[in-house]
Amino acid sequence: MAQVKSTNKDAYTLILEAIDVGVFKPGDRLVESDLAERFGVSRTPIREALQRLETQSLLARDGRSLIVSSLDHNQMAELYVVRTELEGLAARLAARHATNEEVRVLQDMVDADHKLVDDPSALARSNRRFHKQIHLASHNRYLVQQLDLVHRSMALMATTSIAAEGRGTDTLIEHQKIVDAIAARDEEGAYNALRDHISQAFVTRLKQESDG
Structure with missing residues (x-):
């Protein structure tokens, strides 16, 4: 239908x-x-x-x-600069404000995603949910609104960086580091772990672009 x-x-x-x-x-x-x-x-x-x-x-x-719309190289680079900082801030605030239940949900997401490593499309969808959960765990409505705008623009990229060979496994390792830092209430560690995660995703996209 x-x-x-x-x-x-x-x-x-x-x-x-x-x-x-x-x-x-x-x-x-x-x-x-x-x-x-x-x-x-x-x-x-x-x-x-x-x-x-x-x-x-x-x-x-x-x-x-x-x-x-589609994003050219400069637009993509600009978007990643903003995303890196906002996502890092969300992780920092999540380490400060997330409830124990929210931390448990994040860990459960990472655990469940191990079954999706060989399914890039499913893992990409789960990845969006994981990041959204971190945004919500920041308990800052204005930051959540800005990150929603950023992620809408991310949809204008034709491919997902998770589709790159080996990226699925690396993504889960990076997600675990983020969750560990949030669970430990390590604000600086959570900030750096999420920024590093976005940085690796950006490097992967640049390689995809050059190969294309």
Whole structure:
């Protein structure tokens, strides 16, 4: 069935989630009428959602059409600079504010992800959930909002760094270091562990870009 009816999510959220999970990829053309049919909503909220996404630079103009944006090298580098600092801050605050239950959830995520090492797509989705949990554990709503914006832009990258050979295993090792530091209430250690993790992911992406 082509139509995806949802009464709980608005058009903006539906399109944004489709971009985030890779249903719509960088360069894909988004047609108002097709989206209205797909999501089972009228064209007016779809039009408003597309305008909003264009304002946020998640969509770009290609003649009279709107396409999912892509990031050039400089944009990707700028995004990683911001992401590294904000993620590091989230880890620092998580080490300070996370409840014992939140730490347990993070550890359970790492433990469960060992089964996904050979499935890059599933591990990438789990990786997003892991980072989101750290954001929430920071207990700072404004930081969470900014990181949500950063991660929306991350969806504009055509591939995931986790898909690189050996990156899945390295990712889990790095995640464990982050969780260990948060559990130990080591704010500086958590900050550095998460910054190092993002830095390694960036290096992997640069190599993917050069190989491409």
